[in-house]
Amino acid sequence: MSVLVRENELPEELTPEGAVEAAYAAELAEVASKLLRGLPALIECDKDLAPYAFVNVRNRLKASGLRCVYLDGRPKQEEKTGAVQQGLIGGMIAQLRDAVRGAVERGVVVLPHLDLLTTGQTGLTSEAREVIPLLYENPEIVWLGFKDPSFALPRVIENLFPYRVSLVGIRLERLRHLVTRRESRKFGRDFNPRALYKYVSGINAVRLRKLLSTLEGEDYPAKPSSAYRQLRQATLGATMEVPNISLADDIGGYSRVKERLNAEILDVLAQKDLLTSEDELRATEELIPKGMIFWGPPGTGKTLFAKAMASEIGAAITVVSGPELKSKWVGESEDNLRQIFHRARQSAPAIIVFDELDSFASARGTYTGSGVEHSMVNQLLTEMDGFHREEMVFVVGTTNFVEALDPALLRPGRFEFHLHIPYPDEDARREILRIYDRKMRLQMTEETLEHAVRRTDFVVPGAAAGTLFTGDHLNALCRAIARRRLRAERTDETTPDDVEQALTEWVDKQKLSSAQERVVATHEAGHAVLALAFDRPIVRIALTDDVVGALGYVRHSENSDERKVQTRAQMLEEICICLGGREAEMLLLGDLYDGATQDLHQATLIARYMVEVLGLGGEEIGPVRYRALDNKPYRQPDLSPAQQEQLDRRVRAIIEEQRERAAKMLGERRAMIEALRDILVEKKVIEAKALRSIVGANDKPARDDR
Numbered sequence: 001m002s003v004l005v006r007e008n009e010l011p012e013e014l015t016p017e018g019a020v021e022a023a024y025a026a027e028l029a030e031v032a033s034k035l036l037r038g039l040p041a042l043i044e045c046d047k048d049l050a051p052y053a054f055v056n057v058r059n060r061l062k063a064s065g066l067r068c069v070y071l072d073g074r075p076k077q078e079e080k081t082g083a084v085q086q087g088l089i090g091g092m093i094a095q096l097r098d099a100v101r102g103a104v105e106r107g108v109v110v111l112p113h114l115d116l117l118t119t120g121q122t123g124l125t126s127e128a129r130e131v132i133p134l135l136y137e138n139p140e141i142v143w144l145g146f147k148d149p150s151f152a153l154p155r156v157i158e159n160l161f162p163y164r165v166s167l168v169g170i171r172l173e174r175l176r177h178l179v180t181r182r183e184s185r186k187f188g189r190d191f192n193p194r195a196l197y198k199y200v201s202g203i204n205a206v207r208l209r210k211l212l213s214t215l216e217g218e219d220y221p222a223k224p225s226s227a228y229r230q231l232r233q234a235t236l237g238a239t240m241e242v243p244n245i246s247l248a249d250d251i252g253g254y255s256r257v258k259e260r261l262n263a264e265i266l267d268v269l270a271q272k273d274l275l276t277s278e279d280e281l282r283a284t285e286e287l288i289p290k291g292m293i294f295w296g297p298p299g300t301g302k303t304l305f306a307k308a309m310a311s312e313i314g315a316a317i318t319v320v321s322g323p324e325l326k327s328k329w330v331g332e333s334e335d336n337l338r339q340i341f342h343r344a345r346q347s348a349p350a351i352i353v354f355d356e357l358d359s360f361a362s363a364r365g366t367y368t369g370s371g372v373e374h375s376m377v378n379q380l381l382t383e384m385d386g387f388h389r390e391e392m393v394f395v396v397g398t399t400n401f402v403e404a405l406d407p408a409l410l411r412p413g414r415f416e417f418h419l420h421i422p423y424p425d426e427d428a429r430r431e432i433l434r435i436y437d438r439k440m441r442l443q444m445t446e447e448t449l450e451h452a453v454r455r456t457d458f459v460v461p462g463a464a465a466g467t468l469f470t471g472d473h474l475n476a477l478c479r480a481i482a483r484r485r486l487r488a489e490r491t492d493e494t495t496p497d498d499v500e501q502a503l504t505e506w507v508d509k510q511k512l513s514s515a516q517e518r519v520v521a522t523h524e525a526g527h528a529v530l531a532l533a534f535d536r537p538i539v540r541i542a543l544t545d546d547v548v549g550a551l552g553y554v555r556h557s558e559n560s561d562e563r564k565v566q567t568r569a570q571m572l573e574e575i576c577i578c579l580g581g582r583e584a585e586m587l588l589l590g591d592l593y594d595g596a597t598q599d600l601h602q603a604t605l606i607a608r609y610m611v612e613v614l615g616l617g618g619e620e621i622g623p624v625r626y627r628a629l630d631n632k633p634y635r636q637p638d639l640s641p642a643q644q645e646q647l648d649r650r651v652r653a654i655i656e657e658q659r660e661r662a663a664k665m666l667g668e669r670r671a672m673i674e675a676l677r678d679i680l681v682e683k684k685v686i687e688a689k690a691l692r693s694i695v696g697a698n699d700k701p702a703r704d705d706r
Contacts, residue, residue, distance in 0.1 A: 005192075070110045100141065188222070198392050215230055235346060292416075320354055424469070430453045437478065607654040
């Protein structure tokens with residue numbers, strides 16, 4: 001069956017009352033049926049729809065002789081000249097009291113503003129405490145209540161209504177009955193209700209009629225983009241925005257992340273827009289996940305990817321911080337969630353981004369607060385389950401700790417699409433830097449760009465030391481370079497020295513004496529010589545504290561640091577390299593200094609991991625796992641003191657073996673250590689290209705010869 005509709009199949013004219021009948025006839029007929037049988041009913045709908053829905057129900061009840069009393073708080077004609085003027089809520093309560101205590105015949109009492117009477121920040125309002133007894137005082141009254149979707153009713157009020165219906169948005173199959181022939185001409189000769197539904201799914205029928213009647217532009221345009229643009233502007237909520245971020249051009253690198261996002265989400269949505277068969281469309285809609293988790297370290301662009309996704313599909317987006325949703329008032333956190341979803345549905349197509357989702361959706365049993373998180377998770381799932389299949393509303397949760405999320409959220413059907421956005425690798429950093437170079441007009445040369453790529457694979461200097469460079473850090477680096485160029489009124493090319501200055505200019509460096517520099521240079525030369533001996537590529541040796549907490553360092557290439565599989569021999573080599581700085585001090589200086597703390601810590605961790613986890617401790621220990629299954633650095637609690645002593649003894653033996661190995665290898669390469677030490681003291685930094693010439697043809701150079 002085709003989804004296209006011919007113009008002569010559409011209504012010629014349509015009043016608001018006719019639109020309500022066309023959109024909600026079945027639901028309102030059921031409401032009238034329940035009321036006729038004496039069953040109170042609650043209608044959830046927007047305020048501008050409520051009067052029309054009431055008129056529809058009232059007309060149905062009239063045919064059966066059932067009268068309606070509409071309590072809207074407005075004074076009757078004879079009351080307008082009275083001495084005492086009441087407010088809206090006071091007037092509604094007075095009318096309610098008269099209706100309850102003065103009713104002499106069976107009828108329906110209508111409460112068009114039930115949420116105003118009963119909803120407040122701190123639970124039940126003072127008005128609600130007066131209204132609730134009245135609602136239960138006369139069991140003969142049949143109630144018809146209206147509530148706004150943005151607000152929740154107290155449970156004691158909801159229990160009064162055994163029948164409830166929601167008139168939020170419109171159904172896809174009813175849309176063709178809500179567009180007139182004249183209006184359809186603004187969308188071209190072939191009217192596709194599905195294409196229109198993408199932009200109006202969350203709008204009620206009355207509001208839809210107002211928007212369609214105001215469309216401007218030519219009839220039968222070649223492309224209906226103007227009409228859709230007008231609708232997009234009219235439905236965009238105050239807290240929503242339509243971003244303009246290209247996934248391909250504005251986000252550098254991350255080719256695998258982009259490939260997956262395109263393959264599993266964007267390409268499917270694009271294919272869906274091309275389909276004209278109703279059956280094929282329904283089948284495709286079942287494939288699209290509505291809930292997504294974007295996870296990874298801070299600053300890697302999780303929210304940026306969500307905005308790029310919104311831009312690609314023309315969706316509005318709202319970014320909500322998890323902690324901002326929480327409230328000390330009972331029920332307000334859930335109300336905040338409810339309102340966010342309501343606004344997003346009215347602004348569809350839309351994406352809701354919950355930043356720091358783990359702040360309120362952590363695994364059950366881990367809550368340390370008031371327990372409001374559990375209610376918020378339940379409300380979140382309720383709102384997501386309330387989506388119509390055809391609605392283009394997506395929910396994206398971003399988190400740095402995906403393992404902390406409640407497993408109930410991550411199962412298929414909820415947040416089933418999980419996208420990992422890691423630290424940018426070398427290629428990604430290069431592409432990110434190119435984008436910022438272009439946007440900020442830095443005029444980086446290729447040499448400068450490659451230098452920046454190499455320098456940003458190390459930990460970030462400053463307060464964030466210990467974390468790898470992310471896209472945010474690269475942005476900050478480029479802005480620092482741009483500020484330097486602006487101050488100097490420069491229009492020339494950016495050089496590697498500019499990159500170094502931007503990275504290190506404002507780092508508080510420790511002043512070392514010449515003797516201290518010689519000690520640190522000896523230590524780092526020892527690490528470097530062993531790394532070269534084991535064919536571990538080095539990209540930089542530095543005698544500087546541009547990395548907080550380190551007076552010097554040897555930086556290996558990313559590939560060597562990110563090995564996914566390591567042999568026993570390679571792990572022993574890592575221990576040997578860790579001990580190289582200490583042994584170089586002993587060899588050349590005849591004493592040991594205090595710079596090997598981190599080296600010893602790392603060597604001990606590797607040795608313990610080999611012995612206690614991998615079963616690589618030798619025949620004495622055997623191929624047995626001695627550490628708890630969660631891999632935390634503590635042993636199984638049932639080990640005897642003798643077993644623990646045996647493990648410690650083997651760890652010490654491994655480290656001592658590798659210490660002796662390091663001492664022997666360094667003794668054979670004393671001249672190389674001295675050469676590296678002296679150049680490092682003089683130059684402070686040795687890059688990979690310079691290192692190659694220093695090592696000489698008879699020793700193993702770094703493979704990275706950039």
